[in-house]
Amino acid sequence: MKILSAVVVAAATSANGFTNAQSPEFQGPRFEGPRHLEGQANDSPNEPFQPQQNAYPTGPTHPTGGYPPHSTAQYPTPPRNSTAPRTGPPRNLAAHEVQMAEWAMFLHHQFHQRVEIDTERKLSELPQLILEESGIPCSLDQSAMRIANVDPSSAVVQLRASEIPMRVVLNRALAPLNLAAQLTQDGLVITADFTKLARAGIATDRWAGISADTTKKMESDLNKTVSIESDSIPLDEAIATLQEQLHYRIELDIFSLEGEGLSADIPMRIHGNETKFRSVMNRMLRDQNLTFQFEDNAWVITTVTAAEDRPLNRVYYLEATGLTESISQAMQLIQTSVDPESWEVLGGVGTMAPLPTGGSNRTGILVSTSFATHLKIEALFDALRAGTVGEDVPTKSVPFQDPMSSGSFHSGYFCGTCLQAAEGGGNSSGSSQNAPNTPQQTGGMF
Secondary structure: OHHHHHHHHHHHHHHHOOOHHHOOOOOOOOOOOOOOOOOOOOOOOOOOOOOOOOOOOOOOOOOHHHOOOOOHHHOOOOOOOOOOOOOOOOOOOOHHHHHHHHHHHHHHHHHOOEEEEEEEEEHHHHHHHHHHHHOOOEEEOHHHHHHOOOOOOOOEEEEEEEEEEHHHHHHHHHHHHOEEEEEEOOEEEEEEOHHHHHHOOOOOEEEOOOOHHHHHHHHHHHHOEEEEEEEEEEHHHHHHHHHHHHOOOEEEOHHHHHHOOOOOOOEEEEEEEEEEHHHHHHHHHHOOOEEEEEEOOEEEEEEHHHHHHOOEEEEEEOOOOOOOOOHHHHHHHHHHHOOHHHEHHHOOOEEEEEOOOOOOOOOEEEEEEOHHHHHHHHHHHHHHHHOOOOOOOOOOOOOOOOOOOOOOEEOOEEOHHHHHHHHOOOOOOOOHHHOOOOOOOOOOOO
């Protein structure tokens, strides 16, 4: 009798189309990582995931055969009348898309997994520690280390936490170095936090065609204090006095001066005691419609017209200015507040253009104008950074999508196929049209 009852119950359950694991109360399995490879332990879909050494690839760039095989057993479908959300990747995805989605879900899960850790390591040892603690492949962005002036072999990070997500632990450990952990399709990348760097005055801009060493010398000269006092001193004598204190060449653009009827002995009135070199030059030259700029490894005094005919190119990055959301707004602010008549839109020669956005590109503007105008733009951005707090707002732009890539990630945020899988449904095409209608952040940090 008992045997007959068991058979009847089993038949009824089968007729309804679900097993005990797929009952109406089932709300989807808690994700424990990608499935193990065939032929290894834990073949039962009901057993919890147990990571095994070298059982999983370090990223989607590995051979396709290295990914966990697809099986619908890990993602049971709720009964027809159930309101439980569907879990796992959509069933009509291609095999490689499922593998990419599973790998992305595993990385996301491990990155937010709570850990208990108390150690102090060199930054160069951090990738191996993360791999051992969470199973996430990790690497150091050497270019970012150079920009942030961080030496991984000597920099030390402290990781101390009890039941705190790995994401939070890393943020706390990397913050003093102005670094951040970025989740990509290959794992974690320790890179620069450019917002923090910008607030520290590091890597805020870059001159085109001028080396980093020369740029440091320029900044040193501009901020060096000099003293000169005279109501009427010939220009060439004033230059000799300043050059002696600056220990750097200062030249006269005689050809340009003569073109406007000026000579090297025109009288100058200047009073500056322990004043920055840039301020002394501005005060001394403006009454004669002259200016100065850096050319051919020397400071050159020339006319405003000649300086405009020989513009300098400089890239300005917008992190920590409050202008990252709209590059056009940043360009409009410059054009209306810094030498308005010098820009091309009002008949001048100065131009600017936004840097390409998307991927890991920094939000910025390429400006071509005179050296004096560049100094004013620099002062404007310094003032904006001094009064801006909080995180940067993502740039409103459509991120670049490589048509040859399935794109499980974009700039540290889930998108396309992976986002649909993580949310438990959606169209399987993986196009950007199916992603949430929110702006993507460039260079997103976790």
